[in-house]
Amino acid sequence: MLSKAEYLEKHKTKFDKSGLSKADRSSRYRDYQLSKTMRAEGSRPSLPKGKKGVGALSYSTMSECSKLYMRALCDPWGVPGSPCVPDNITLPSYKVSFFSRGSLGIGATGAGFITCCPYNGMAGDAVYGNVTTESYSGSGYEPAVSGVANYVSNSSFASTQFTLGGGLRRRVVACGVRVRYVGPELTRGGRIIESRHPTNYNIVSGSTAAMLLANRETEPVPVNRSWHYVMWKPAVPEDLAYETSPSATLGFCLIALIIGAPVGTVFEYDTIAHYEIIGDAVPNLTVSHNDPLGMAVLTQGLAVHQPDSSPSENFQRVAKSVSSVARSTLSFVGPLLGVPPALTTLGESLIENILG
Numbered sequence: 001m002l003s004k005a006e007y008l009e010k011h012k013t014k015f016d017k018s019g020l021s022k023a024d025r026s027s028r029y030r031d032y033q034l035s036k037t038m039r040a041e042g043s044r045p046s047l048p049k050g051k052k053g054v055g056a057l058s059y060s061t062m063s064e065c066s067k068l069y070m071r072a073l074c075d076p077w078g079v080p081g082s083p084c085v086p087d088n089i090t091l092p093s094y095k096v097s098f099f100s101r102g103s104l105g106i107g108a109t110g111a112g113f114i115t116c117c118p119y120n121g122m123a124g125d126a127v128y129g130n131v132t133t134e135s136y137s138g139s140g141y142e143p144a145v146s147g148v149a150n151y152v153s154n155s156s157f158a159s160t161q162f163t164l165g166g167g168l169r170r171r172v173v174a175c176g177v178r179v180r181y182v183g184p185e186l187t188r189g190g191r192i193i194e195s196r197h198p199t200n201y202n203i204v205s206g207s208t209a210a211m212l213l214a215n216r217e218t219e220p221v222p223v224n225r226s227w228h229y230v231m232w233k234p235a236v237p238e239d240l241a242y243e244t245s246p247s248a249t250l251g252f253c254l255i256a257l258i259i260g261a262p263v264g265t266v267f268e269y270d271t272i273a274h275y276e277i278i279g280d281a282v283p284n285l286t287v288s289h290n291d292p293l294g295m296a297v298l299t300q301g302l303a304v305h306q307p308d309s310s311p312s313e314n315f316q317r318v319a320k321s322v323s324s325v326a327r328s329t330l331s332f333v334g335p336l337l338g339v340p341p342a343l344t345t346l347g348e349s350l351i352e353n354i355l356g
Contacts, residue, residue, distance in 0.1 A: 107136025
């Protein structure tokens, strides 16, 4: 048997004085180089192919709840599953969606409209919105004149269940209104003013097209056979809270005003809203996850105007915007954890996971 001195002499190319193998020494040296690189301001260490970077932290990507919520805000008609608000706390809720579909007519002045109150759609006997008929006599948004009818959602809940003593509370997750022309091609004309009140307050009665166009969240589009959209999004703290009924200021905040269309022509409308409901008498409670970090990035990345494209295209834009916001607003994570402050993999991970 070899002595220790003879054994070390024979294997001196493989071990150092501490008994570490060459592979162990190489691994420790790489770790040392990586730690030095990480401390360098704004640097990004180069890692072997297939290895995850230091910035690829588990919470740097949005949760499934946040991704579903963003999809619902961009495309409430096509969102898979039951979306919820990624709140600051984890709370079980009943997730449900209600809708209304019908037609609106253009009155004697070539005008017509549909409005929507997302806060009322959870009850089937509440006014979900109002819509014009062919006998409408106004020229803008004038809900009190002749030719304006109310419509309701297909909800089986009653308004009394959401009163102070009714036992239920609700909050809006997402809502949207869409309209399209369905009449003869020879009578197609005019334009659609898609608008949302910036703070989700009631749209002022008597609003003209010029008044709505002055709103930064308004998009004018020509009348055609494509769907045109008006999307709701949270704007005030009350929008993210469970309430029995909205305050007097919140209400009919979404409108599609059609002007310059031939008298008597017909448009089709479709509204949908997603809700979370809590209380003693609701079934099928499922968890609403908390993701305050993802929620903060998401709300910063939402567009400030109504989409002028399809929901899927709008979703792509918002996803890219969210990625950009993540790179800038979450830059504090790097210095906090001792990793590169740029965290360039963060935005890449976000958009990869969002679109995936």
